[in-house]
Amino acid sequence: MTTSIQTAAPMEGARPFVSITISVNGKPMEIAAGTTVEGLLTLLNVKREYTAVAVNRDITPKSTYTAVTLSDGDKVEIVRPMGGG
């Protein structure tokens, strides 16, 4: 995967950062490089209870959320129970 490098808007006190583009539940999303699964869930304000995450088709166990760093082009699926029969 190629990493797209962008410079943040020159705000006071802000440092240039590297952003990557991932897909979250089918929608593209730009996040800072180095973001972990834990960081993403916090960013999206996702409830942890009864939620599961898969990155590139593989399930990410809850115990590894803080250890798994997302890479450019990663496809993240975040699921939870919904109404069904």
Place this chain on the structure above:
Amino acid sequence: MYDTNLVLGGKEFTSRLIVGTGKYSSLDVMREAHEASGTEIITVAVRRVSLPSGESILDYIDTKRFTLLPNTAGCYTADEAVRTCYLAREAGLGEMVKLEVIGDQRTLFPDVQGLLEATKTLARDGFIVMPYSNDDPVMARKLQDAGAACVMPLGAPIGSGLGIRNPYNIKIILESVTVPVIVDAGVGTASDAAIAMELGCDGVLMNTAIAGSRDAVAMAKAMKLAVEAGRLAYKAGRIGKKLYATASSPLEGLPDWTS
């Protein structure tokens, strides 16, 4: 009358009615309907969270009282279905899964080849597999041999409300397997559920028949009573069918009215 419990993968249940969480007019109605149905097992789908994450159906289900049964609805391959089950387990929804591998969009009939494959994989990985199948006795036996905790033949297409279209096949399935037989899909009204139970089925699973009725809470109660009535009738042992009448009152001792 003494009755045994419904046993699925070593877990025991008193209620023989499994209900869903889809298509209710509101989550409050759903909760009330669950209550009225007397159910102990509730099916849920596993879907992408809608971002930003808002209300969850699990705010309306007491997970200490009810056993959740995640389904693999919408999966068209064994691989998708198996991955969905892993996701469900990781999400903390337990080991019991309602396995669906759909083969056709219009009928939602199962792809039995994929179903069998997914059943084998999941049973090996410790899941309590409850496969939604067609009403084929041969397939039912193969699913049992693959490690399914029960078999769940359809009564009619999902959401069709057509009832038990082939009671004779259901009867043969009951004779073909030793695992519980649960009719899944097709029930339209209370008598359909009673028929399934009178045949000797171990349970009935339904969603649309309750959620789609005009008064879901009343229908949930009707289904509870129908499942219980059907079960009792089965245990009681019905009379045989005959073409002609047999008098219920004694033929002797009639007064003589001739003049």
